Structure formats: C-alpha cells, structure tokens
Amino acid sequence: GWKAGTRITWDRTGHHPPGTQAGDVVLTIRELPHPHFSRRNDDLVYTVRVGLRGGCPTVHIPLLDGTSVTVCTGKQFVKPGTEYTVPDKGMPNSKTGRYGDLIVEFQSWVGALRPYLQMVRSW
Numbered sequence: 816g817w818k819a820g821t822r823i824t825w826d827r828t829g830h831h832p833p834g835t836q837a838g839d840v841v842l843t844i845r846e847l848p849h850p851h852f853s854r855r856n857d858d859l860v861y862t863v864r865v866g867l868r869g870g871c872p873t874v875h876i877p878l879l880d881g882t883s884v885t886v887c888t889g890k891q892f893v894k895p896g897t898e899y900t901v902p903d904k905g906m907p908n909s910k911t912g913r914y915g916d917l918i919v920e921f922q923s924w925v926g927a928l929r930p931y932l933q934m935v936r937s938w
Contacts, residue, residue, distance in 0.1 A: 817909055818856075819846035852879070857915025859905045865895055865921050874919060878904060886919050895923035 817823075821844040829838035846854065853860045863874050873887045888899055898920050905915025 817844045818854075819844055821909075851877075854906065855915075855918070857906045857908050857913075858918050859915065860918045860920055862920045862922050865893060865923060876917070876919070878917075884917065893921050895921055897921045 823842045823844070825840040827837040827839060829840045831837040851861060853862075859879075861874075861876055873885060875883060875885050877883045884901055884904060886899055886901060888897075893899075898918050901917040901919065903914040904917035907914050
C-alpha cells in the first residue's frame with residue numbers, strides 16, 4: 816500500500832570495496848498505471864461506462880488481492896457521474912493499518928467520444 820514517491824532506506828547495506836564503509840540502499844516506489852483501477856490516496860477508483868440514460872448496473876469487480884466484489888446500486892437507473900463507495904476495499908495504509916475505499920465511478924461512454932463528435936460538427 817505504499818504510495819508513489821515513498822522512500823525505503825537500508826542503512827549501510829550497499830556494495831562497497833574492501834576497507835570502505837558501505838553506503839545506504841535507497842528504494843523509491845514508483846506507481847505504474849493499472850488497466851482497471853486508478854488511485855486517489857488510499858482509495859481505488861473503478862470506472863464503469865454507462866449509456867446516456869444510465870442503467871441498472873450490477874457490477875462484478877475483480878480486486879487486486881484475487882477476491883471480487885459485486886456492486887448493486889439498488890437504484891433502477893444510475894446517472895453518469897454517480898459514485899458508489901465500497902468501504903475498506905481500497906489500498907492499505909502502511910502507517911495506520913486501515914484500508915481505503917473502493918469507489919465505483921459511473922461515467923457516460925459518450926464522454927469518451929466527445930472529441931470525435933466535435934470534429935464531426937465542425938465539418
């Protein structure tokens with residue numbers, strides 16, 4: 816659950832020539848993009864694309880730890896832009912031991928087409 820930029824230091828464990836003092840080994844955490852999740856502090860964000868009218872989504876989400884969670888909003892329709900929170904299913908915080916939340920973000924699939932629609936209108 817370490818965030819990007821976290822530095823881990825092992826004092827005097829680096830390689831060194833005989834007769835000299837070993838230096839420190841420093842590891843800096845770098846986050847790589849994930850194909851399904853993004854991170855907001857300790858929260859994980861999972862984006863679901865819905866149509867313009869929304870929908871009645873029940874979403875099955877595979878989690879990073881190999882388990883999964885099924886999210887049912889309980890509403891007949893969910894508008895694009897709605898967020899649904901699943902408590903304690905985000906990233907662990909190495910300092911507090913607590914977990915962030917999983918945020919399921921419902922976005923319109925048409926939003927991804929917006930730049931192309933603007934090009935078509937300009938013709």
